[in-house]
Amino acid sequence: MNRAKTIVSLASDVRWHVLGSSGMRLLVVGSRISIGLLMARVLGGVLRGDGPSGGAALGLAVAIALQFALVWASHRVAQATAAVTKERLRAAAFAKLVELGPGKIVGERTGEIQTLMVESIEALEAYFSDYLPALVVAVVVPLAVVAGLGFVDPWLGGTLLAFVLGAALLPILFDRPLAAKSEAGWTVYLALGAEFLDAVQGMVTLKAFGASPRRRRELEDKSDRVATEGIRTLFVALGRAAIVTAMTLGGAAVTIWLAATRAAEGKLDPATLLGSLLVVREALRPFSDLARAVHASLSAHGAAEQLHAWFAQTPPVSEVEQPEPVPKGALDIAFEHVSFGYSQREGTVVHDVSFRASAGETVALVGASGAGKSTILALLLAFVAPRSGRILVGGANTRTMKLDDLRARIAVVSQDTYLFAGTVRENLTLSRPNATPAEVEKAARAADAHEFITKLPDGYDTVLGENALRLSGGQRQRLALARAFLKDAPILVLDEPTANLDARTEATILAALRELSRGKTTLVVAHRLSNVREADRILVLENGKVVEMGRHIDLVARRGTYARLIDAQEVA
């Protein structure tokens, strides 16, 4: 797709704002031209010795007042265009983020997504609110003035037209190299943003491994490249600006000189001469304005490519047209010959997996790291979809359900609980926004979290920073558990919820988890096998395949993979 089309297709719903903005700018220029012509009439009258014309003077006063109002209104419309563009694009980009979901987003660089959400959209905003209206003015006004002037005096009109064409067409020679440079600059800029965020998030690791000076040098190198690319772009942009300036100043000078000559020859009256002086500048000014806005257009090219690629992504799981309702009450789970791989290149990571968890049962998934346990949970949550086979919940295929409805019936506690910037209460009620304070407290008590929450400076209203870094691992998991208690969903998914905890904290969390999973269909992933002994069924996975399945006692008696895993942990 060509570049301009790529950009415009991104904001089809702001086209009325862009048109409004352009219209207002045209009115402002129109009022400036009227002021010029009225001034010429007033001065022309004086020069002819008729004295100033009262009507023209009054018209001038009205036009000046009108221009004030139009300039103000035009700024307001430009601001509104900018705000609406940003709001619509951000909403669409965020909706896409949610649609893509963790199945797609995990593995992407957070910094790049962040730059896309903030900076690319800023760049496009400038394109829509500044560059496009400036472009419309640069097309309409010069041609209108040329036509008017040509009507009064074809020689003047023809001369001005030559410079207008020069100012419009010669800069195009620079546009291709400029766009290439700018896109290169944009790419290194994005990489710098991503790297910087990585460094901030990994600061503890960088310091602990003494790697911060090296990382700093790498960042400095990238930063130098951004500066170098910027200077290169600027160099080409200066060449372009010089051409525009030569055409606009040269065009004004030559046309005005010609007008003066024609007036000296008696072929132009003084008022028309003065009028020409004033309108010629107006015909050429839009090119200078456009040259100033060209930077916005250049950044927009890189940003638009990136946003376009973002919107073109397909989610790993798409919604069905007419979803079936998720059955009510307790739900069983069945995997039937499910196979899955994250990409064709990486092959399948889950092979022909079949198992059942009746309502209220607990099924444990065990196996070495990378065996596919978390992927099976992601399949149940429909973050990713099976390549073949079916997943049934309450007897219905999950692919026929509305994704949010399915997920509303599943509570998840994982090893890395995310806590959002906000109060403890807001974090807990994430799963049930209309929960009463009594319900929140009951859930927190059940999760053994109430006590520590009440010791926080503002209790349940204590504001946690980004990802609540000041809470301990055990406290975070207690909040995660309280969230799950509050959600009270019929299916529970536990992805190594005690992985990062010390033995004593683990014991209390496990007790709360037993309580939480009572009567719920539970899928649990655990590395520490002693934690899943009581499961109704244990699935032993190896390279994405179920190699053994049964109760703890039977699997131990088989002396197979499970027994070897247990022996290995006991030795450890």
Ligand SMILES: Nc1ncnc2c1ncn2[C@@H]1O[C@H](COP(=O)(O)OP(=O)(O)OP(=O)(O)O)[C@@H](O)[C@H]1O
């Ligand atoms: N988002 C992803 N994109 C591509 N490959 C992935 C992704 N997530 C996991 N994998 C790959 O899929 C395989 C199974 O990973 P999975 O996380 O399911 O294993 P696991 O048994 O849960 O491991 P662990 O116990 O270490 O968490 C691994 O080879 C892993 O590299």
